């Protein structure tokens with residue numbers, strides 16, 4: 001379905017200006033196309049940078065030729081990122097220059113790469129498995145060092161290896177059962193029912209181990225939305241600024257200052273948090289403020305964690321009570337702000353007292369945010385499942401394994417190998433879908449769509 005016999009080209013560095021920019025060419029004609037771009041007489045020397053000047057290719061792809069000095073490096077197949085001949089062309093990082101190089105390569109016969117097509121080709125040529133290909137996208141998208149480390153571990157194959165281990169155990173078990181099926185007349189089981197149960201339980205335990213920190217893994221990979229809500233003037237924007245350590249939101253003594261949602265990225269103990277400041281929730285006849293309140297309620301609905309801010313220096317009012325009621329039963333922290341002033345609010349167990357003004361209690365609040373979201377320190381030696389796709393497939397594998405175990409337990413010694421095998425093979429199929437040993441075009445398309453062109 002996916003063609004790999006043509007040569008693709010794309011700008012691999014981000015859009016915009018930089019000291020250098022890189023155009024990547026991959027495919028059987030990569031070397032010839034690169035030579036046409038610079039008019040080289042000799043072939044490029046593998047893995048040596050060659051300094052050259054671009055020359056006009058004079059082809060049909062529209063746009064004026066732009067001269068530049070470039071460095072070309074040829075990585076011959078199979079020792080390249082994609083497993084094909086790859087030429088990386090480093091030029092000055094100007095979009096005008098880089099686009100001209102891409103046009104020149106297209107004049108010489110290259111096709112513009114689809115999103116993620118370089119990594120897709122790496123997968124199709126067996127340079128990476130699916131877990132590693134997804135890790136490339138995660139690493140590029142990471143915004144905290146913890147996210148980057150988790151992605152890098154997967155790129156290095158830690159998860160791949162442990163899934164391969166589970167797969168191997170399962171494979172050995174199915175082989176024995178198949179042997180029993182192949183010699184039915186002997187009435188001989190190559191493996192006894194009790195041994196089957198032990199073996200299946202062992203595999204289940206390994207899957208459980210992988211699944212045990214998947215929820216936290218997902219949080220690492222996807223980050224969390226933390227939304228600050230409260231009545232007007234309680235200090236939401238002040239808290240937002242303090243947590244960000246930046247003067248981002250307008251703070252005034254006028255209730256109803258914030259009208260729109262403000263959101264910023266924040267690193268809390270390695271977790272990528274999107275912190276959202278909202279308009280003070282109250283009934284209002286001001287049309288702008290009313291829209292702000294509507295947006296605040298919307299943000300509340302999608303939050304992974306809600307920070308309900310109350311003003312400790314005044315008695316609780318209807319608005320405060322309404323917000324407390326609306327957030328009851330969902331992940332939230334109640335923040336009693338303005339602890340520098342005389343307290344007039346009732347004391348609340350579990351609420352965190354802070355004074356954004358003096359900074360009192362802010363560290364404790366940050367710790368509570370991290371704890372609540374589940375950022376406990378963890379063992380580095382464990383492979384981490386961070387991707388929901390992987391977690392879902394592991395869960396599916398587990399369900400098939402459980403069915404197999406129950407079937408054996410209920411069989412009273414008379415093993416029905418066929419049924420057992422069907423369940424175990426389902427489990428095996430789920431595991432193989434994680435690493436891509438088994439994959440459909442739809443799955444691949446779905447995964448590589450989220451890459452950008454050039455990756």
Ligand SMILES: Nc1nc2c(ncn2[C@@H]2O[C@H](COP(=O)(O)OP(=O)(O)OP(=O)(O)O)[C@@H](O)[C@H]2O)c(=O)[nH]1
Nearest residue numbers: 232233234235236237238256257258280338356357
């Ligand atoms: N004394 C004291 N004043 C505070 C504290 N935090 C915020 N304030 C003041 O409370 C007022 C309101 O602060 P904001 O951060 O604008 O409050 P808000 O909840 O965002 O208000 P709206 O956007 O109008 O809903 C400002 O005058 C702040 O200086 C605090 O810890 N102690």
Ligand SMILES: [Mg+2]
Nearest residue numbers: 236237257258
């Ligand atoms: Mg505000």
